[in-house]
Amino acid sequence: MAEIEDVVGRYVSFTSRGVEQRVYFExxxxxxxxxxxxTAGADARQFRHLLADRELTARFRVIAFDLPWHGKSLPPAGWWKQEYLLTTDEYVGLVEDFSASLSLDRPIVLGCSMAGSLVIELARRDPQRWRGVIGLSGALKVEGRFNDWPLDPSINAQVSVASWTHSLMSPHSPEASRREVWWIYSQGGPGIYRGDTYFYSQDFDLRDSARTIDTGSIPVYLLTGEYDHACTPADTAAALDAIPGAKGGTMTGIGHFPMAENYPLFREHLVPILDEMESAR
Known part of the structure; x- marks a missing residue:
């Protein structure tokens, strides 16, 4: 028998930092x-398991969107006139303006990889805007992910980027899920993964300001998989040490893409955090 999921996809148009955007969300x-x-170079399909989790969607309105240039969100007009390099200010603006376009009331923000770092910045800049943040594979500074080789015409970036990121997953995660992560990465536009890692590895740095985050106003949770070698458990531990009152740690048996590579295992970490945030409302 056919099964129709409860997930609904739509587009919303809004202006962010003076640029008109048409963004797809589910x-x-x-x-x-x-x-x-x-994550960098991917799209909201990574959250399909969470969106289809009826126990959680009975409690939460789960929303996942494709950044401009990603997935079903096309680049803005005139995109061919500029190099795509995502900056911290642009990224923060996109998330804030998307949230405002849907009139979202203090959402909990869950981000992974580059977005796992971004949520820390969201908490620092405007703690009253969000109910709480959950960062997966996030740190105050991540080195070594920004490279020029994805632009080399002699390299098939759709294969090489997908395979490079595939190495960040746990060998214990289900093969079908790991191959799904690889597939999503194989479909990114030219230079988009590189442009995202400009934010992640070059522009973003909270090492001198993370201590100012007020976790009494906004709960901060940071989790990283033990097999993650891009943002290591030690990187996340350093962030937890730097942010007074932040909570989290290492997820055993999992890698860089917990919500996509092994959702049942990741769920064991996510649900207690959501329970704690709900009880604190």
Missing amino acids: EAGEGPVLLCLH
Whole structure:
């Protein structure tokens, strides 16, 4: 028998930092909003398991969107006139303006990889805007991910980027899920993964300011998989040490893409955090 999921996809148009954007998003459920941010070079399909989790969507309105240039969100007009390099200010603006375009009331923000770092900055800049943040594979500074080789015409970036990121996953995660992550990465536009890692590895740095985050105003949770060698558990531990009151740690048996590579295992870490945030409302 056919099964139709409760996930609904739509587009929303809004202006961010003076640029007109048309952004694709998917949502399911009702209740407090859980806003999900995808990794560098990928798209919101990474959250399909969470969107289809009816136990959680009975409690939360889960929303995941494709950044401009990613997935079903096309680049803005005139995109061919500029090199795509994502900056911290642009990224923060996109998330804030997307949230405002849907009139979201203090959502919980869940981000992974570059978005796992971004949520820390969201908490620092405007703690009253968000109910809480959950960063996966996030740190105050991540080195070594920004490279020029994805632009080399002699390299098939759709294969090489997908395979490079594939190495960040746990060998214990289900093969079908790991191959799904690889597939999503194989479909990114030319230079988009590189442009995202400009934010992640070059522009973003909270080492001198993370201590100013007020976790009494906004809960901060940071989790990293033990097999992650881009943002290591030690990187996340350093962030936890630097942010007074932040919580989290290492997820055993999992890698850099927990919500996509092994959702059942990741769920064991996510649900207690959501329970804690709900009880604190």
